[in-house]
Structures are given as C-alpha cells and as structure tokens.
Amino acid sequence: MKANHLHKLVWMSRPLMQAAEACVEAGLAETSLTVRMRAVLEILHQHGDQTVPDIAVRLEIKRQYVQVMANETLAAGLVEHRANPRHKRSPVLALTKQGRALIEGIIASEIRLMDEVGKGLSDAEVSTALEVVRLVTQNLKTLAKDRK
Amino acid sequence: MKANHLHKLVWMSRPLMQAAEACVEAGLAETSLTVRMRAVLEILHQHGDQTVPDIAVRLEIKRQYVQVMANETLAAGLVEHRANPRHKRSPVLALTKQGRALIEGIIASEIRLMDEVGKGLSDAEVSTALEVVRLVTQNLKTLAKDRK
DNA sequence: GTCGTTATGACATGTTCAATGTCAAATTTT
DNA sequence: AAAATTTGACATTGAACATGTCATAACGAC
Numbered sequence: 001m002k003a004n005h006l007h008k009l010v011w012m013s014r015p016l017m018q019a020a021e022a023c024v025e026a027g028l029a030e031t032s033l034t035v036r037m038r039a040v041l042e043i044l045h046q047h048g049d050q051t052v053p054d055i056a057v058r059l060e061i062k063r064q065y066v067q068v069m070a071n072e073t074l075a076a077g078l079v080e081h082r083a084n085p086r087h088k089r090s091p092v093l094a095l096t097k098q099g100r101a102l103i104e105g106i107i108a109s110e111i112r113l114m115d116e117v118g119k120g121l122s123d124a125e126v127s128t129a130l131e132v133v134r135l136v137t138q139n140l141k142t143l144a145k146d147r148k
Numbered sequence: 149m150k151a152n153h154l155h156k157l158v159w160m161s162r163p164l165m166q167a168a169e170a171c172v173e174a175g176l177a178e179t180s181l182t183v184r185m186r187a188v189l190e191i192l193h194q195h196g197d198q199t200v201p202d203i204a205v206r207l208e209i210k211r212q213y214v215q216v217m218a219n220e221t222l223a224a225g226l227v228e229h230r231a232n233p234r235h236k237r238s239p240v241l242a243l244t245k246q247g248r249a250l251i252e253g254i255i256a257s258e259i260r261l262m263d264e265v266g267k268g269l270s271d272a273e274v275s276t277a278l279e280v281v282r283l284v285t286q287n288l289k290t291l292a293k294d295r296k
Numbered sequence: 297g298t299c300g301t302t303a304t305g306a307c308a309t310g311t312t313c314a315a316t317g318t319c320a321a322a323t324t325t326t
Numbered sequence: 327a328a329a330a331t332t333t334g335a336c337a338t339t340g341a342a343c344a345t346g347t348c349a350t351a352a353c354g355a356c
Contacts, residue, residue, distance in 0.1 A: 002262075002270075003259045003266060004259060004262075005271075005275055005278045006262040006265055006274055007259050009274065009278045009281060010168045010262070011168070012281050013165040015208070015285050016161040016164075016165075016284065016288075017161035017164075018208070019285050019288035019289045019292060020158045020161055021162075022288075026292055036312095052334080053332080053333070061314065061315085062315060063333080064317095064335085065314055065315080067333090067334065068314095071334095087322090087323075087333080089321080089334080090323095090334075107155075110155060111151045111155050113291065114151035114154040114158070116291060117154055117158075117287040117288060117291065118150050118151060118154050119287070120283060121280055123149060126150050126154055127153055128276045129277040129280035129281060130153045132269060132273055132274060132276075132277035133157060133160050133164055135268060135269060136265055136266075136269075137163050137164045137167050139265040140167035140168055141167045141170075143264060143265065209342090209343065209344085210344060210345080212306090212307090212343090213343055215304090235304080235353095236352070237352060238304050238305075238351095238352095298355105298356090299355090300355085301352100302351105302354090303350100303351080304351080306348085306349090307348085308345100308346085309344100309345080309347100310343105310345070310346095311342105311344070311345095312344095313340105314339105314340085315338105315339080315340075315341095316337105316338080317336105318337085319336085320333105320334095320335095321333085321334090323331075323333085324329100324330080325329080325330070326327100326329080
C-alpha cells in the first residue's frame with residue numbers, strides 16, 4: 001500500500017506545482033514581477049547575497065538562464081551589484097531596499113494565503129507531509145543519478 | 149507555523165516534480181516511450197477507454213496537444229480506435245494488448261522503485277502526506293480561480 | 297427536418313522556460 | 327608564466343504546451 005500511495009503522491013506533484021504557480025502568478029499580477037524573477041528575489045532573501053552561478057545551483061537550472069532573470073531584476077532596480085571579495089570579475093547580487101520590501105510583501109501575502117489553503121489540516125499533518133516530500137524528493141534525486 | 153510549512157511544501161513541488169520526471173524518464177529509456185506518451189497510456193489504463201478531449205480534461209491541457217500525443221501512441225501501435233457509441237465522429241482510444249502490457253510493466257516497475265524511495269517512512273506518514281497534497285492542490289485550484 | 301450551435305480532428309503558428317554551444321576576458325590553479 | 331577554470335554575454339535550439347483557424351460532422355432546439 002505504501003508504495004502505491006507514494007506512486008500517487010509523486011504523480012500529484014505536477015498538478016500541485018501547476019496550481020501553486022497559477023496562484024502565485026495571480027498574486028504577482030499587480031507587481032511587475034514574473035514568477036521566475038520572484039524566484040531570484042526569494043533566493044537572495046533567504047540565503048543572502050549570491051552570484052549568478054550560486055543562484056543557478058540553488059534553482060538547479062543553468063547559469064545562462066539565471067543570468068537572464070538576474071539582468072531583468074537588475075534592470076527593474078530590485079537588485080544591485082556589490083563587489084565580490086572572492087571573485088573580482090563576477091559581482092554579487094544584493095536586494096535593493098525596494099527589492100527587499102517587494103519580496104517580503106509577496107511572501108507575507110503568500111503565507112496569509114496558506115492559512116486559507118491549510119483549512120482542515122492539522123499542524124502535525126502538514127509537518128509530516130513536508131518531511132515526506134523532502135525525503136521523497138531527495139531519494140528520487142539520488143535514484144535518478146544512479147540510473148544514469 | 150502551519151502556514152509556513154505549507155509555504156515550503158508548496159515550493160517543494162517543482163523540485164519534486166523534476167526529480168520524479170527525471171526518474172520516470174530514466175525508466176522509460178529502454179522503451180520507445182516519451183513521458184507524455186506514458187501519460188496517455190496511464191490515463192487509458194486507469195480510467196478505461198476515452199476520447200482525445202476526455203483525456204485533455206483529465207490532464208488539464210488543451211485537446212490540440214493531446215491529439216498530437218495520441219497520434220504518436222496510435223502510430224506506435226500502443227493504442228487503437230474503437231467506435232464511439234456517443235459520438236460517431238470521434239473514436240474512443242483503447243489500449244492494444246501491446247500497449248496494456250507496456251504500461252502495466254512500467255507502472256509495476258515504478259511502484260517497485262517506490263519501495264526504495266519510501267525507505268524510512270511509515271505507511272501512515274505516506275498516507276497523511278498524500279491526503280495533505282490532495283487537499284492543498286484542490287484548495288489552490290479554487291483559490292486561483294477565485295483570484296482571476 | 298432544418299438551422300444554428302457545438303464538438304472534433306487537422307494543421308499552422310506563437311510562447312515560455314530552459315538546455316546547449318560558443319566566445320572573449322578575467323581569474324584561479326599549478 | 328602557462329594551463330585550466332570561471333564568468334558574462336549572446337546566439338541557437340528544443341520541449342511542452344497554448345492559441346487560432348478551418349472544414350466537417352454531430353447535436354439540440356424549434
């Protein structure tokens with residue numbers, strides 16, 4: 001039964017993601033942000049200043065694509081270059097005051113939405129689900145690597 | 149805390165999906181199937197014979213794209229046309245013997261994989277996670293609709 | 297039955313997200 | 327100092343869809 005439920009869980013991931021991103025997108029409509037620009041801002045907010053290649057590692061996509069997103073947020077004034085002590089060529093990206101305010105507001109409103117979404121679920125259930133999803137994701141990644 | 153955990157859970161959905169599909173793809177490598185062809189076969193296997201528009205509703209993508217996938221599986225001999233009593237123009241798609249054997253084999257091997265993935269998780273935890281993900285997905289969908 | 301509406305298949309084109317390839321300049325390693 | 331690596335910039339390509347259109351066929355209302 002467990003394996004069966006896991007199989008279903010795994011195949012729910014695409015609908016989950018689509019619903020989630022549709023919701024986030026609706027919340028972003030008033031701002032000038034795209035979902036991918038939001039992702040860059042969130043990384044900087046959670047993990048502090050990063051170079052473009054650093055962000056690419058976290059998002060697990062290629063640096064070339066992150067570069068495009070980063071340049072968009074730069075142009076929008078949400079992010080700025082800072083001197084990088086570890087690399088003279090490649091600057092670190094840092095949230096501007098404006099960018100920080102924006103991403104914090106977005107995340108706060110998303111979390112407010114989560115109250116609505118979590119109706120009917122207990123704290124414990126949600127924690128369990130988060131742990132399960134974490135472990136499953138990790139195991140799938142190692143498994144995929146092994147099979148290649 | 150609950151809202152916070154939910155927020156994290158929701159944003160784990162993309163990594164989960166990517167890991168899952170990478171794994172599935174590795175499993176499909178030996179067959180001539182693509183991930184999207186596999187999806188069509190699975191729908192037919194789970195829900196019985198369907199028309200192209202029916203499948204599109206289930207997959208929540210446009211019928212035009214499903215048509216392309218369906219034609220691929222038709223060409224591969226995994227699926228065949230059957231007369232549709234409810235619509236004379238649009239035939240129902242049905243698994244051929246070959247198609248049924250293939251998709252059943254694939255699902256069986258995926259479920260075997262899930263034993264590996266589920267190591268360290270109890271039956272109850274997985275069931276809880278599945279229910280949480282189901283509810284969250286559903287709530288997010290209604291929410292997204294409301295906001296539009 | 298006829299007529300307007302809807303459904304379907306086929307096809308053409310557009311969009312988004314991202315991978316891949318390449319280059320020059322800068323940087324790091326040895 | 328030479329070789330290898332890293333980074334940014336740019337160009338090309340591909341997959342997974344969405345969108346638009348058309349002709350034909352099917353259906354429902356009258």
